[in-house]
Amino acid sequence: MLKRDIGLNTICTHSGAVEDVVYGGAVSPIYMSTSYDFIDKSTKRYPRYFNTPNQELLAKKIAALEAAEAGLIFSSGMAAISNVMLMALKSGDHAVIQNDIYGGTRNLIESHFKSYGIDYSFTKDLTSKSFKDCIKTNTKLIYIETPSNPMLKLVDIFAIAKLGKSKGILTAIDNTFATPVIQKPITLGVDIVIHSATKYFGGHSDITAGAVASSQKIVDKLWDLAKDFGGNLSDFSVWMLERSMKTLAIRVKAQQKNARKLARFLEKHAAVEAVYYPGLKSHPNHDLAKTQMRGYGAMLSFQLHENYPALSFLKSLILIKPNMSLAGVESTMIMPSKTSHALLSEADRKAQGISDQLIRFSVGIESKKDLIYDIKHALNVCKK
Numbered sequence: 001m002l003k004r005d006i007g008l009n010t011i012c013t014h015s016g017a018v019e020d021v022v023y024g025g026a027v028s029p030i031y032m033s034t035s036y037d038f039i040d041k042s043t044k045r046y047p048r049y050f051n052t053p054n055q056e057l058l059a060k061k062i063a064a065l066e067a068a069e070a071g072l073i074f075s076s077g078m079a080a081i082s083n084v085m086l087m088a089l090k091s092g093d094h095a096v097i098q099n100d101i102y103g104g105t106r107n108l109i110e111s112h113f114k115s116y117g118i119d120y121s122f123t124k125d126l127t128s129k130s131f132k133d134c135i136k137t138n139t140k141l142i143y144i145e146t147p148s149n150p151m152l153k154l155v156d157i158f159a160i161a162k163l164g165k166s167k168g169i170l171t172a173i174d175n176t177f178a179t180p181v182i183q184k185p186i187t188l189g190v191d192i193v194i195h196s197a198t199k200y201f202g203g204h205s206d207i208t209a210g211a212v213a214s215s216q217k218i219v220d221k222l223w224d225l226a227k228d229f230g231g232n233l234s235d236f237s238v239w240m241l242e243r244s245m246k247t248l249a250i251r252v253k254a255q256q257k258n259a260r261k262l263a264r265f266l267e268k269h270a271a272v273e274a275v276y277y278p279g280l281k282s283h284p285n286h287d288l289a290k291t292q293m294r295g296y297g298a299m300l301s302f303q304l305h306e307n308y309p310a311l312s313f314l315k316s317l318i319l320i321k322p323n324m325s326l327a328g329v330e331s332t333m334i335m336p337s338k339t340s341h342a343l344l345s346e347a348d349r350k351a352q353g354i355s356d357q358l359i360r361f362s363v364g365i366e367s368k369k370d371l372i373y374d375i376k377h378a379l380n381v382c383k384k
């Protein structure tokens, strides 16, 4: 590697590649072996020890992207999240959790923490004060996710990191929606960054994976637990993920450029009552977005007028897929009330601003004019 600070796209393409010293091939060879020579070797390699050549080197790429000392690759985003939480929290400890978080994470906490003797509080809202108010003497972790799903609300990352530091509490962030292309929480003082690599890191809707980036000390502690829980990713998927990440920055930048234009288009359309996108001046956290994000991401939500029933709108789309999950190069839309937030009570959904007419839009890399045409056409078809 060059001995200087290298640019984002260079990190994406080159950091952590496994050099092909035998044949000089341009891409990383893939090591599928589950059995490695141990004689005179300082490292005992085994896939579940997270230390095969492909795993170790991809972890370095992710650490480099997040400006972290070290990283670890997991078999899913939830594997990464659960390992981090159970590393940070023991029986008798307490966690402060952002109210508006990914459904799987919420479920992990609400369904299992009690039986492990771990106490938790969900914040009232996303203000820093709300996090501070939840802190107890036994609080060991503050957990955030910004921008949030599906309302794209923001948490002040620097303020939360500072709060954690002042009380000696670990802070962790789910950075899936933003990616390190848009925000690098470690540089703002957060201790642990987590990703569902199933989303933008993979980017092509064909890999499930997770990742963690942090200090060497924390990653060592995490490894100690993770090797026993056994949530490593298969080396074939690790190799696929490394390939996908070479285009992470150019994909995310193209997607967010589209998202910004589509947010403006939707905001002006008579069928749309509200658009939730941090890049719009109307967004309540627009100024915060400017300070902690580089760009505004490629996720947005919008509220359709009642004359345009959300379900028939989705059924009328031709190009944009009404698919679960997000962040692929192809655009997708969902109704959070029927999918990601279907398990919440109607009152809880209402409290979060999630109506039956809300659509979450994961903007892809297609030509902007085709996306606009598709939306206009579907709105015409579904109009009552």
Ligand SMILES: *Cc1c(COP(=O)(O)O)cnc(C)c1O
Binding pocket: 076, 077, 078, 079, 102, 104, 145, 149, 174, 176, 177, 195, 196, 197, 198, 199, 208, 209, 210
């Ligand atoms: C999808 C997602 C997860 C869970 O990741 P999996 O790879 O599905 O386990 C966690 N957080 C966010 C924000 C997500 O979008």
